[in-house]
Amino acid sequence: xxxxxxxxxxxxxxxxxxxxxxxxxxxxxxxxxxxxxxxxxxxxxxxxxxxxxxxxxxxxxxxxxxxxxxxxxxxxxxxxxxxxxxxxxxxxxxxxxxxxxxxxxxxxxxxxxxxxxxxxxxxxxxxxxxxxxxxxxxxxxxxxxxxxxxxxxxxxxxxxxxxxxxxxxxxxx
Amino acid sequence: xxxxxxxxxxxxxxxxxxxxxxxxxxxxxxxxxxxxxxxxxxxxxxxxxxxxxxxxx
Numbered sequence: 347x348x349x350x351x352x353x354x355x356x357x358x359x360x361x362x363x364x365x366x367x368x369x370x371x372x373x374x375x376x377x378x379x380x381x382x383x384x385x386x387x388x389x390x391x392x393x394x395x396x397x398x399x400x401x402x403x404x405x406x407x408x409x410x411x412x413x414x415x416x417x418x419x420x421x422x423x424x425x426x427x428x429x430x431x432x433x434x435x436x437x438x439x440x441x442x443x444x445x446x447x448x449x450x451x452x453x454x455x456x457x458x459x460x461x462x463x464x465x466x467x468x469x470x471x472x473x474x475x476x477x478x479x480x481x482x483x484x485x486x487x488x489x490x491x492x493x494x495x496x497x498x499x500x501x502x503x504x505x506x507x508x509x510x511x512x513x514x515x516x517x518x519x
Numbered sequence: 520x521x522x523x524x525x526x527x528x529x530x531x532x533x534x535x536x537x538x539x540x541x542x543x544x545x546x547x548x549x550x551x552x553x554x555x556x557x558x559x560x561x562x563x564x565x566x567x568x569x570x571x572x573x574x575x576x
Binding site: 385 | 550554561
């Protein structure tokens with residue numbers, strides 16, 4: 347995998363954001379987790395985005411159309427930018443929306459990239475809670491610097507504190 | 520005989536703990552590497568895992 351492949355992805359995403367085709371977005375999933383932890387295998391890049399609304403109807407198509415017109419192909423639920431599958435995930439819950447709004451900006455080879463904060467990654471992984479999410483939770487708790495007050499606040503407001511306590515009891519009890 | 524096994528088990532356990540500590544230290548070092556390098560490693564790990572899967576019956 348060439349560095350340039352990832353660079354190209356972030357350039358395309360950044361351009362779409364600058365041009366207003368992506369209203370607000372943030373990298374989530376494994377790639378965002380890897381920013382805070384050791385690297386581990388992943389096949390794709392997840393991009394959470396707040397979909398635009400027109401007359402209270404959520405519009406998912408404008409930037410898909412843009413990417414397809416640019417010649418990018420779809421593969422299953424992915425859009426391929428070069429050789430990297432990208433999953434564009436419209437925010438579906440208040441937690442995901444807030445996570446995108448509170449995302450931080452980082453640099454990938456001088457390209458600005460928005461990425462979810464570790465506290466929101468923890469909350470989202472807790473909410474979904476598949477086996478691979480539990481792995482990422484453990485990595486984040488072991489290796490990332492987590493703002494505990496912020497995490498408690500996010501978990502409480504999104505009714506995840508019981509799930510968090512159960513998780514902690516099971517894996518760190 | 521039992522005593523000998525017990526002694527060896529202690530040594531083995533000590534050795535295992537040393538390996539685990541060393542692995543944790545490696546994880547912390549990898550976690551501090553530049554994001555660019557970590558993403559590259561992540562995709563490379565996936566590629567290799569897919570390759571190895573071809574040989575699993």
